[in-house]
Amino acid sequence: MRNVGQHGFVGIALVILLACSGLSWAQTGGGNVPEAYLKTLPAHPRLFASADRFAALAKQSDSVSLHLKAYILHQAETLLTAERINYPTTGFKFGPMRAVQGRILTLAMTYRLTRDNRFLSRARDELLQLAALPDWAPNHFLDVGEGALAAGVGLDWLYDDLAPADREQITQAIVKNALLPSLNVPEGNGSWVDGDFNWNQVCHGGLSIGALAIAEREPELSRQIINRAIKNLPHAGAVYAPDGAYPEGPSYWSYGTTFHVLLIDALRSALGSSYSLEQFPGFLKTADFNLQVVGPSGLDFNYSDYHVETQNEPIMLWFARENHQPDLARQEIADIQTLYRSAMTGVKSPVHENRHTSLELIWWNPALGTKATGTSPLHWTSTGVLPIAVMRSSWTDPLGTFVAIKGGTPNHSHAHMDVGSFVMEADGVRWALDLGTESYDKMRAAKLDLWNYAQTSTRWTTFRVGPDGHNILRFNGAQQLIGARATVDELPVRTGAVGNSLDLTPLYADQVATAQRTVRLQPDRSVTLDDAWTTGDKPVSVAWQWLTKAKVSRIPKGLLLQQDGQTLELLFSSSGTYQIDIDDVSQARNPQDSPNPGVSRLVVRMETPARSAANLHVQLVPGSVARQQLNQTLPHR
Known part of the structure; x- marks a missing residue:
């Protein structure tokens, strides 16, 4: 979604990444598609796979491929009797466009593998219904991109089996x-x-894939569309530098990165070159980001405008193939098995199908094998547009400790006022929560300036988006400064503890002189969280926030959290006096807010005089760690 605020940080990032590489964009492979290329195109199909490649896929017999093919066939069979998609006559067509895209990919892939005309016939019907629409909702151009991809791939994969009149209708619709x-x-x-x-x-x-599908019919128009994409994708590619973290959060990472990969693969298959669109610093590392932000519980670090993700992630197979890194495919292979078992048994799957699942058959490299190497680091820090750090005690223990914390700025597309916020889980429970995003429809209905990221924007009055609904420091109840940015630095390992520090001073420059947050994962799987600040000429009221779904009770040194049969102790100490409040934030506070069932906000409140320093130290002790510590202190018999 469009960011109407300043784009300074990202613009600087783009300049720096090109300067540091010592190469211009043209030197790294960018530039124009020569006119001759679109006059010597491969025959259809040419998007993602050729006819020979489809024939080879039909014979591919490793277990992942067999399960994928069985699942895709099952889904295609169900689509044969599915009701027609209802396209609205006004407003957005976003949901229907995504739905038809998934249908066409599934049906067309199944036809290429089986040559069963039932799938061809239904795919044709879906294509012609899409082509007959008077428009694809250009007032919300994402809908157009989705529709162009659906029509382009369907036309390309089924080209030889569609009547000339059908091809013409679909081609003209794309144009x-x-x-x-x-x-x-x-x-x-x-x-x-x-x-x-x-x-x-x-x-x-989406537009480029549509253009590549009809390039022999509309060579100049197609060339214009593709060259514009190659010219402008660096603006989006810059945000991955240098380590792959994505500022818009995991939900929009999936969306944007998937279409980035689709464009790369379509250009390779149709034109023989990716035009180096995968070579942006950090882009090929971004699958590590997606791997890292998932905790042992399977839940994401759901910062920014996060929508609950229960789908598989097809592009992880592309990244695994591209990087020769089997670890990247581990979770996706598990999700494929879950989808397959559900399809074969009729048992409801906890994983929902991504509309691009059919493409996994093309992206999967059986030579990688399914055995993960376990080489991903336990402590991962990414700098750049979105500084973020992730610490975990294990990659294999579902009860392990996991902490993820973010820096950055509230002034970015889909950003929240959450700089310094974190999530934490241990013993299989997520104890410190991010609530994700609020419903866009509810925010629009409340007439908020939803995509305005200015300091005074009504966007920030939404509980889940503004400062009230995040695990952050607050001073005088004020907002974080929109034009500011926090860095995340990796700390030296100290007695086995790994950690990161965040300089939050710029976010609170109008409130305090300095503000720092430090988080460490200890060797025993406990966590320490240290906040320190100094005041200027005025005293400040400080609030330390933590959101949780746990049952909360007071203990002598702090709080005891209980959830799902597990416990977590929060043990507090400070240079000053403090009080702890437990706020019920389960009810909606404003018209745009949704309820947050069972959620409490823990608030530690302190008063800090002018021209002084203060701190708050919090030790987070999972129940399993406390029991282990107790056992070590008991006398042996």
């Missing part, structure tokens, strides 16, 4: 409803054309 309307959107104003957010990748990716 009229996607390619030509896109030329009405100017460059240079932070729109999807040259923005630094997921819309750039989705719209350029």
Whole structure:
């Protein structure tokens, strides 16, 4: 979604990454697609796989491929009797466009593998219904990108088996409803054309795939669309530098990065070159980010505008293949097995199908094998546009301790006022929560300036988006400063403890002189959280926030959290006096807010005089660690 605030940090990041590489974009492979390329295109199918490649996929017999093919066939069979998609006549077409894309990919892939005309017939029906629409909702251009991808892949994969009149209708729909309307959107104003957010990748990716599908019919128009994508994708690619973290959060990481990968693979298969769109610093590392932000419980570090993710993640197989890194495929292979078992047994799956699952058959490399190497680090820090740190005690223990914390700025697409916020889990429970995003529909209904990231924007009055709903420090109840940014630095290992420090001073520059937050994962799986601040000429009221679904009770040195048969002690100490409040935040506070069932907010309140220093130390002791410590102190018999 468009960021109407300043784009300074990202612009600087792009300049720095190109300067530090010592190469211009043209030197790294960017530039124009030569006119001759679109006159010597491979035959259809040419998007993602050729006819020979599809034939080889039909014979691929490793267990992952067999399970994928069985699952895709099962899904295609169910689509044969599915009701027609209902496209709204006005407003957004986002959901229906994604739905038809998934249907066409599944049906067309199944037809390529089986040559069963039932799947061809239903895929044709879906394509022609899409092509017959008067428009693809250009007022919300993501819908156009989704529709262009659906029509382009369907036309390409089924080209030889569609009647000439069908091909013509689909081709003209791509031109009229996607390619030509896109030329009405100017460059240079932070729109999807040259923005630094997921819309750039989705719209350029979908449009370019549509253009590649019809390039022999519309060579100049297609070349214009593809060259514009190659020119402008660096704006979105810059945000991955240098380590792969994604500022818009895991949900939009999946969306934007998937279409980035789709564009790379489509260009490779159709034109023989990716134009180095995978070579942005940090891009090939970004699958490590996706791996790292998932805790032992299976829950993401759900910062920014996060929507609950229960789908599989097909592009992890692409990254595993691209990087020759089996670890990246581990969770996706497990999700494929879950989907397969559900399809074969009829038992409801906890994993929901991603609409791009059919492409996994193309992206899966059986030579990688399914055995993970366990080489991913237990402590991972990413700098760049979104500084973030993740610490865990184990990759294999589902009861292990996991802490993830973010820096950065509230002034970015889909960002929250959550700099310095963290999540923490241990013994299989997520004790410190991020509530994710609020419903966009509810925020629109409340007439909020939803995509305005200015300091006074009504966006920040939403509980889950503003400062009230995050695990952060507060001074005088004020907001964090929109134009500020916090860094995340990795600390030296100290007596086996790993950790990171965040300089939060810029976020609170109008409230305190300095503010620091430090988090460490100890060798015994406990965690320490240290906050320190100094005041200027005025005293400040300090609030330390922690959101949880646990039952909370007071103990002599702090709080005891209880959930799912497990416990966590929060043990506090400070240079000053403090009081602990337990706020019930389960009820909606404003018209745009959703309820947060069972959620409490723990608040430690302190008063700090002018021109003084203060701190708060919190030790987080999981029940399993406390029991182990107790056993070590008991006399042996």
